[in-house]
Amino acid sequence: MASAIILALILELHGGSSSEMSGHRTAVLVVLDGLGDRPHPDLNGQTPLQAAKTPTFDRLAKEGQSGLMEVLGPGITPGSDAAHLTLFGYDFKETYPGRGPLEALGAGLPSKPGDVAFRSNFATVDENLIVVDRRAGREFTPEEHRILEEALKDIEVEGVKIHFIATVEHRGALVLEGEGLSGAITDNDPHETGKRILESKAKVPEAEKTAQVVNKLVDISYQRLKDLDMNREREARGLPPANILLLRGSGKHGEIPTLQDRYGISSVCLAGGALYIGCAKYVGMKHIPVEGQTGTIDTNFDGIAEKAIESINSGVNYLFIHIKAPDNASHDMNPEEKVLAIEKTDEMVGKIVQSVGDKIVLAVLGDHTSPCSVGEHTSDPVPVVLWSNFIRPDTVTQFSEMHAPSGALHTIRGIDIMPILLGYAGYIGKVGA
Amino acid sequence: MASAIILALILELHGGSSSEMSGHRTAVLVVLDGLGDRPHPDLNGQTPLQAAKTPTFDRLAKEGQSGLMEVLGPGITPGSDAAHLTLFGYDFKETYPGRGPLEALGAGLPSKPGDVAFRSNFATVDENLIVVDRRAGREFTPEEHRILEEALKDIEVEGVKIHFIATVEHRGALVLEGEGLSGAITDNDPHETGKRILESKAKVPEAEKTAQVVNKLVDISYQRLKDLDMNREREARGLPPANILLLRGSGKHGEIPTLQDRYGISSVCLAGGALYIGCAKYVGMKHIPVEGQTGTIDTNFDGIAEKAIESINSGVNYLFIHIKAPDNASHDMNPEEKVLAIEKTDEMVGKIVQSVGDKIVLAVLGDHTSPCSVGEHTSDPVPVVLWSNFIRPDTVTQFSEMHAPSGALHTIRGIDIMPILLGYAGYIGKVGA
Numbered sequence: 001m002a003s004a005i006i007l008a009l010i011l012e013l014h015g016g017s018s019s020e021m022s023g024h025r026t027a028v029l030v031v032l033d034g035l036g037d038r039p040h041p042d043l044n045g046q047t048p049l050q051a052a053k054t055p056t057f058d059r060l061a062k063e064g065q066s067g068l069m070e071v072l073g074p075g076i077t078p079g080s081d082a083a084h085l086t087l088f089g090y091d092f093k094e095t096y097p098g099r100g101p102l103e104a105l106g107a108g109l110p111s112k113p114g115d116v117a118f119r120s121n122f123a124t125v126d127e128n129l130i131v132v133d134r135r136a137g138r139e140f141t142p143e144e145h146r147i148l149e150e151a152l153k154d155i156e157v158e159g160v161k162i163h164f165i166a167t168v169e170h171r172g173a174l175v176l177e178g179e180g181l182s183g184a185i186t187d188n189d190p191h192e193t194g195k196r197i198l199e200s201k202a203k204v205p206e207a208e209k210t211a212q213v214v215n216k217l218v219d220i221s222y223q224r225l226k227d228l229d230m231n232r233e234r235e236a237r238g239l240p241p242a243n244i245l246l247l248r249g250s251g252k253h254g255e256i257p258t259l260q261d262r263y264g265i266s267s268v269c270l271a272g273g274a275l276y277i278g279c280a281k282y283v284g285m286k287h288i289p290v291e292g293q294t295g296t297i298d299t300n301f302d303g304i305a306e307k308a309i310e311s312i313n314s315g316v317n318y319l320f321i322h323i324k325a326p327d328n329a330s331h332d333m334n335p336e337e338k339v340l341a342i343e344k345t346d347e348m349v350g351k352i353v354q355s356v357g358d359k360i361v362l363a364v365l366g367d368h369t370s371p372c373s374v375g376e377h378t379s380d381p382v383p384v385v386l387w388s389n390f391i392r393p394d395t396v397t398q399f400s401e402m403h404a405p406s407g408a409l410h411t412i413r414g415i416d417i418m419p420i421l422l423g424y425a426g427y428i429g430k431v432g433a
Numbered sequence: 434m435a436s437a438i439i440l441a442l443i444l445e446l447h448g449g450s451s452s453e454m455s456g457h458r459t460a461v462l463v464v465l466d467g468l469g470d471r472p473h474p475d476l477n478g479q480t481p482l483q484a485a486k487t488p489t490f491d492r493l494a495k496e497g498q499s500g501l502m503e504v505l506g507p508g509i510t511p512g513s514d515a516a517h518l519t520l521f522g523y524d525f526k527e528t529y530p531g532r533g534p535l536e537a538l539g540a541g542l543p544s545k546p547g548d549v550a551f552r553s554n555f556a557t558v559d560e561n562l563i564v565v566d567r568r569a570g571r572e573f574t575p576e577e578h579r580i581l582e583e584a585l586k587d588i589e590v591e592g593v594k595i596h597f598i599a600t601v602e603h604r605g606a607l608v609l610e611g612e613g614l615s616g617a618i619t620d621n622d623p624h625e626t627g628k629r630i631l632e633s634k635a636k637v638p639e640a641e642k643t644a645q646v647v648n649k650l651v652d653i654s655y656q657r658l659k660d661l662d663m664n665r666e667r668e669a670r671g672l673p674p675a676n677i678l679l680l681r682g683s684g685k686h687g688e689i690p691t692l693q694d695r696y697g698i699s700s701v702c703l704a705g706g707a708l709y710i711g712c713a714k715y716v717g718m719k720h721i722p723v724e725g726q727t728g729t730i731d732t733n734f735d736g737i738a739e740k741a742i743e744s745i746n747s748g749v750n751y752l753f754i755h756i757k758a759p760d761n762a763s764h765d766m767n768p769e770e771k772v773l774a775i776e777k778t779d780e781m782v783g784k785i786v787q788s789v790g791d792k793i794v795l796a797v798l799g800d801h802t803s804p805c806s807v808g809e810h811t812s813d814p815v816p817v818v819l820w821s822n823f824i825r826p827d828t829v830t831q832f833s834e835m836h837a838p839s840g841a842l843h844t845i846r847g848i849d850i851m852p853i854l855l856g857y858a859g860y861i862g863k864v865g866a
Contacts, residue, residue, distance in 0.1 A: 065838075390471055390804075390806070391471070391813075392471055392472065392480070392813065392834050392835060393472075393835070394835065394838050395835075395838075395839065406839070407838070408501065408814075408838035409844075410501075410838070410843045410844045411843075412507065416507040416508075418508075419506070419507045419508025419509065420507045420508045420812075421508070422508055423507065423508025423509065423510065423811075423812030424508075424811075424812060424813075428508050428509060428510060428812065429510065430510040430511070430512050430810055431505055431509055431510065431511060431512055431515050431525070432511065432512025432513065432514045432515025432516065432525065432529060433512045433513065433514050433515075433532055433708070
């Protein structure tokens with residue numbers, strides 16, 4: 001984040017105060033998760049983005065600037081979380097806190113700098129703490145979630161407060177709040193059945209206390225959960241009891257400047273998946289829920305467009321919209337569904353541009369490539385289109401992986417898109433006189 | 434400047450001495466200030482550079498290489514001073530000294546590393562030092578300038594020598610020469626009338642002495658100026674007396690290597706505006722005055738071309754030509770005048786290429802974008818064309834913001850143009866064997 005810190009210093013020294021920002025545009029980032037792809041035989045050798053009918057994206061390309069983006073750098077395959085922190089302008093090498101804090105924030109469990117967070121599973125162990133089912137049967141009713149959350153309330157170990165939330169099925173998030181905590185500890189999750197749960201161990205000396213707290217709280221979770229009536233009822237229904245917490249992905253919520261700190265901007269996130277909401281909250285964005293924004297192909301595209309238009313009309317400075325469906329299709333190796341996800345997103349963006357195009361600077365891009373032929377993230381650069389009604393157009397007239405390289409953006413880095421958007425939108429002051 | 438220092442070290446280790454440079458080209462940088470623009474309705478949706486008739490620039494594009502330049506970095510709007518230091522190959526974050534030293538050097542007042550410099554105003558204060566007129570009526574005769582300079586001669590405060598020069602109207606520059614000075618002090622200029630002049634304050638402990646010196650010298654300026662006969666005569670003519678100095682833009686002349694230090698090259702600047710001359714002198718260039726080089730649309734283009742040809746024929750290694758007129762037209766939101774400024778510069782460059790094209794490597798570019806539709810600097814990249822009679826041409830055949838992205842340079846950073854020019858001109862030695 002060296003360059004970001006220097007930039008912040010320069011802005012402090014030479015201008016860029018937020019009071020000068022009236023009348024500026026909303027910078028809008030639309031991420032189609034896993035958008036980048038490769039030619040696919042089922043699509044006559046086209047990529048899903050080429051094969052999709054995308055009148056809006058093609059208009060953006062014609063009137064705006066296209067390019068490619070190395071999200072994390074040449075040859076690096078981006079994970080979604082590292083990719084998103086980068087797209088928000090943060091150097092992931094210095095700011096990536098681990099999965100725990102991002103998932104916890106995304107799940108709606110507050111954390112703050114200094115806290116340590118985990119992803120958790122309800123699991124089933126026998127009396128020797130041998131793992132019988134890492135997901136405790138996977139099925140949970142809302143009432144069971146409530147009972148389990150209640151049972152795990154008000155735990156405090158060595159002055160460290162424990163906060164827990166159940167999320168989807170067996171999953172949850174857990175936050176340690178206290179002094180002198182470290183994220184550098186090992187999982188208690190053995191990651192396979194038939195093994196005893198592990199002692200969490202410190203990876204660095206400063207993490208001894210945290211590992212000790214975790215081992216005690218896991219023991220407490222077993223003591224509190226194993227005899228719950230709810231578990232007897234589950235067993236009666238043929239389901240394994242949820243009698244212990246498995247923890248993984250520990251990470252410390254870092255001391256990072258928010259977008260407000262860095263640029264003096266307000267920012268809003270419209271996303272369905274917990275991880276993306278978590279990344280957005282981690283940099284200080286406000287998450288506005290949209291009914292039916294599920295992160296699937298059936299997400300409420302119309303509702304997202306409406307809420308986006310409302311946010312832009314309200315004058316928010318930066319708006320992040322996340323569409324998960326293309327990546328789901330990629331992982332399912334389903335190019336036709338990816339085409340559909342792209343077409344639906346194109347229609348959604350079309351409504352936004354139609355309604356409030358004169359108030360925005362817009363970038364549409366992928367956070368990584370996920371070829372349907374591979375079913376996983378890969379390191380290929382992703383296509384980007386940048387548009388505003390005042391931007392100099394280039395010669396590109398379609399949005400695709402094949403057309404983007406001819407555009408005026410050439411190849412940018414993932415970390416560049418935030419300053420590019422904010423520069424055009426008017427939120428970065430002049431440096432020097 | 435880390436990379437520059439590394440480059441200098443490499444050159445020291447592996448060659449590039451100036452004695453081997455006979456027969457090399459003159460690297461010529463022509464900056465059209467504020468050249469970059471956006472499509473403008475008054476120009477049928479073209480940019481001024483597109484609309485201008487530029488046979489020479491188009492020839493350079495056809496025979497040379499085009500590209501875009503992010504002057505300070507993506508999204509950053511460049512000020513002219515930070516931009517020029519960058520174009521000369523210096524990292525502005527480490528070398529930008531503040532406005533004072535650059536303006537002082539540009540005004541012809543020498544300063545050297547360790548000195549602290551200011552921009553100054555002659556102002557009018559009442560007997561309680563309340564500012565009545567921040568510009569003391571703005572009108573000054575050459576004789577009044579002489580009298581005021583004379584009155585402010587031979588001031589020394591606590592071992593610090595004061596040097597002063599009057600420049601245009603009420604403006605001037607002032608340099609402190611001595612040991613242990615700091616630029617981190619506040620202005621004494623309250624920046625509005627009806628307020629008492631401010632005490633200059635140290636922003637850091639090391640600046641206490643400098644703030645004290647400044648406060649004493651401002652008091653001395655008042656004592657020496659208030660009773661001048663000249664001021665009685667101004668009052669008799671209905672003009673406010675020039676009875677005090679307002680100081681602003683303090684900055685310390687840093688310890689930076691000159692172009693000679695870094696590359697072993699001689700360098701010459703042809704510029705009209707004080708700030709650009711100052712930037713050039715700051716990195717060690719020799720400023721050669723051209724009669725009538727005013728920095729306006731009526732600047733002496735022919736005189737600049739003649740002096741450029743003379744300098745190139747004399748074998749200077751690096752020549753910087755600054756044309757201010759396009760930016761003036763941008764700030765006036767006058768696209769037709771910007772077209773004219775570009776056409777006149779094209780003609781000027783044509784004369785140079787016609788006469789000494791076989792002796793140069795030439796870059797023509799903007800230092801920032803200043804859209805006529807905006808009237809201010811913006812963060813859009815600027816177009817660049819690079820030419821020499823030996824350079825590999827690309828497929829671009831016109832010089833414009835729209836054609837440049839298709840060129841062989843793709844997108845470079847501002848800090849890259851100096852080594853690119855000097856590399857082609859033969860002033861950067863081979864690295865390794």
